[in-house]
Amino acid sequence: MGKRKGRCSKKNPASKQALEPEHLVKAPHSFVIHRGNCSKDLIDLTKDFRKVMEPFTASQLKERKKNTLKDFLSVSGFLHVSHMIVFTETELGTYMRLARLPRGPTLTFRIHNYGLARDVISSLKKQYVIMKAFQNAPLIVLNSFSGEGMHMKLMATMFQNMFPTINITTVKLKNIRRCVLMNYNPNTKLIDFRHYVIRATPVGLNKGTKKVVQGKIPNLNRCKDMSEFFDKAGQLSESEFEEDPQAQVLLPQSLASRGATADSKSAVKLYELGPRINMQLIKIEDGLMDGEVLFHELIEKSEEEKALIKKRREEKKRLKEKRKSQQEENVKKKLRVKEELKQKSLEGIKIKKEMTESQRLMELAAVESQNVGDMEQDDEDDADYYRREVGAEPEQDLFSENSRKRRADDNSVRGFKKMRLDKKLKKKFQKNQEPDKKVNKKNQNERFGKNQDGKKKFRNQPDGRNNKASKGQKPFSNQKKVFGGKINKNKMGRSREGKSKGKSRK
The missing domain is CATH 1.10.8 (Helicase, Ruva Protein; domain 3)
Structure with a gap:
């Protein structure tokens, strides 16, 4: 009997990564971010470009101002990220950088104008947006990128490598639902970026039959019979036209849309999704965002200036390596000193523990x-x-x-205060006293004229009361005392008497 799998084995990310197909792991992944102070429209353009690069992009990536390019570069290897698209905005204009990770090259484009996806879709008369189309990567189509110059070939190669390659023998047509079109104009040197969704519709059918085939519910309000709906003439309106024969193809495979079956003639239609971008190549750098300039559209430098710049860059690189090595040596030195101090402290603690009790007693003696x-x-x-x-x-x-x-008089040790006992403890202590002390106390009370309880007897009255108390005064024990031992005969205090006098005056 095999070992039963638990929850941990099901949720283990390593096992899921092992089950991921190889072509998905090797597919080009991308980061689309914006840096610096950007307007709200440019942030929306960044989000629209992420939709274009789906599903092999971080669509919910949260970038912060404190994040640097090194932070994204450190996690790119683990996530199989091969490209990075960075949008920036300055006073001079808006720019887009396309970089190959981890060592470049980097292409810098200047964006002349752009339109967001929501604006493009709202401007169309017939809108066709389907979320299932974003489950697969788009098809890249390049036009007029075969010009002279190494920068043209490098630019075309970078655009092609942004999207996964297509194997014609194993590809499924139902997975190709979108396409990205890039057109280069050699006269203006501008690149037009467009994003479409692909749809195939059956050809050779009248309007009524096409609606039924595509699964649409026809409107039979003006028809007496079903046959009248199919045979009615003038189904095409003035705004509709026949599809271009060049756009009609014979499908080798069945598509997801209704009516587009295998070996059937269908017309290919494109519905724009956005965004629209018109950009121009400005600069090509050898490294990642910082390196030798291989091409620049606006600035041209002589060979002497290029050699001087190269020399400065090498000196800067050499100085950086020197500082890095010196810093590593300082870190190692600090760690070495710290370890020595730690060993010394441990030795001192060990020696202190080894001291025996007799040695400490000898020192005290x-x-x-x-x-x-x-x-x-x-x-x-x-x-x-x-x-x-x-x-x-x-x-x-x-x-x-x-x-x-x-x-002290009671032979107690001097320097210590006597402990005061509570009333209960005091009574308990008095009960446990010796009987001879009780006898002495009784004789002493009789000698000084006191009762058994220890209270003083009065000679004038047999019951122990004073003559003065019988004239209407309170007993001595019930009278209140004030500071100084004087007796307060009045019931009201001084403060209350003062208040009463103040009221009487008013």
Whole structure:
């Protein structure tokens, strides 16, 4: 019995990548981004160009201002990205850079004018937009790119390598739903970029039959019979025309659209999706966004200037490598010093742990003996001073250690505060006292004229009350006391009396 697969094996990205076909892995992938301060229209153009490059592009790529080209270059190898299209905007104009990753070359185009996809679709009378067409890569068509010059060949090669190649023997016509057309005008040196969706319609049928074949519901409101709908003359209006015979082809395979079956004659129609771009090649660089200029449309330099620029670039490269090597040496040196300090600290900790308890006790004993010696020396100094000043021998316990330390009356250690007990603990402590102490306390109460509870007896009254309390005054225990031991006879405090006086004055 085989091993049962769990959830982790199903969601493992490595297993999914292994199951991905090889032609999809080798297909050219692209990044389409914008850099710098760009207008809202240019950002929308970037999104429209991502739709053109689908499905082999990062359509939901979120670029930030702090991201650099090195950040995109670092992840391009893992994601099989081979091309990068960068849109920028300055005061002079709008530019598009097409770069081959990871080492170039880089082509810089100046965009003269452009139209967004939403504007193109809204301007068409017949609009045909289908989302299934973006599931496969478009077909690239180049026109008039066979001019003289190495820059023309390089530009044509870059455009062709942006899209996956087509194998004629294994290609399926139903997967080719879009096409990108690039037309080069040698007179103006402008490149027209257009994006279309391809649709095939049956040919040789009248208007009514074509509607039924294509799955459209016909309008039979003006017809008495179904045959009248098919045989009715004048089905074509003045705005409609017959398809061009050059656009009619014999389909070798069946297409996804209705009526376009194999070995049937169909007409190929193109519906524009947008965007529209008119651009011009300005510069070709050898490296990635920075390198030797191989071609420039506006600036021409002599051989001496080219040699000087090349020399400066080599010196700059050499200086950069030197700084990089020096920085690596400094980093290694810091790591070496850090490791040495770490080893020293570890050795110190190890030595400290190896010290035994006896060694620490010996050190403590040596410190205590030194303190005792210092105290004895101080005692001898005091005795000598007494002899010199008084002229007689001091008493035996005058400068001894016992004479300096005073003891408390209850033989407790001096220097510590007595612990105050709570009432409950105090009562518990009093109950546990010796019986002779209780007897002594009873005799003492009788001696001073107190009750068993310890309260003072009054001689005037047999019940312990004072004569003054019987005249209408409160007992002594219930009277309130103020600061200084005086008795507050009035019920109201001073603050309340002051408030009442203030009210009476008003």
